[in-house]
Amino acid sequence: MTVKPLISAHDLASRAKAQRKQNLELIYNTGMGHIGGDMSATDILITLYFAILNIDPRKPNDPARDRFIMSKGHCSGALYSTLANRGFFPVEDLKTYMQPLSKLNGHPDRNKIPGVETNTGPLGHGLPVAVGTAIGAKLGKQSWRTYVLTGDGELQEGSNWEAAMLAGHRGLDNLTVIIDRNRLQQGDWVEATNNLEPLADKWRAFGWSVSEIDGHDYDALLETFHSLPLEKGKPSCIVAHTHKGNGISFMQDHPGWHHRVPTEAELTEALQELGEKA
Template structure:
């Protein structure tokens, strides 16, 4: 199996985990988890230098799931990558389990930052990036932001900071699925012209199809070659990608499929 086929198959596996976790738990955020599968899969299974057997390795690359409600996606990737047993995914959102609705860095191996209060991930990435430069480390920090999330003012303060300090070891992804909990991002709080805004803040900007793995990998390679400024990759995605009745539907932002719809989702994704 070639590399691209391997990553595509891994995406299918991770989507199955997401649906099972959320469906069995009766709660979670399927829409924004499914929309970013290709991004997170590409990072964990191709791009990032990480060691699941040594999760605190000082030279590891860091990933921050700033949109912490998409925890099901992060947990699925971590389990598949070997940070903890895949069987543990069945404890998602259970009171006795470690896999809470939002990721906790003190409980789950491989989680770099406790997130869930939106808007904070890029600020944390700035701290990590500055520390790396001071300490002489060459690790990179990757951040996944929701497009609704970037309506938060702290994101833009962090964007200014990253550009000011020339943090070229940061690559941010924006999961640009166009929907947030209350509806369209352009109705709730208009983001466009998004590309021009990030450029005006001093960032190198790349726009891609967020479901195209080759485009994701090429964008990351480009970002790694940029010097003197951080890079943001605006990834056009589809909320609920992979499940027909969820795709592009805002009501699946934070609702678990039940009954016949849960069965249909599992069938479409090839769950056993």
């Protein structure tokens, strides 16, 4: 199949900086989107798509491809930017984000966008589908892997735990869940709404092997992804500690930036901040 692009942590970081700017402008121009979660998920997505996933944008339906499932479908701005930059569709198409008849709906549609594996938007849907693809790979004796990115607030949906239980029971070590642990959900802090802790222990109790890392540290992301499965015979859970609105000081860790759209002045300030950082 395809050769994974060889890319360093430094290259990934500079790519992420450019993509964050692109993502900001996308949301500013569209007037809609989920900027906070886009920013927390960006480094995870970039690492996966540019260094880890065995995928070929020219053959998005290759049966032997790795499956990446974006369970937090509302962060389509980050997903679409990543897919476009990786070559799944022209970057130019990003301008149509959420415009009438655009293929780029607010939540991803696999029948319109190459590289999307399942339609998400309602929360708690990605992991069950990912468990299905992982069972399918085992059944077909295939070596491709399944990755699923969930939000943390999203884990309040019970369907995740149905799926987590089954993955643990079946020892799906070809499956990895990455939790974008930005500690915020739409209305408030996760801990203030419906506490998830002890989160890592919950996954361990369901039969998973767990690693907690800084979800914005490319060295940590690369090292962890390259070490998969974390434990043979168990599904892997990566709790990626992140910051909502990461990279932009006035957005970061601020409950108000779930789906707020920046003003022109805020956009300028955010772009300046991103420009200044290495």
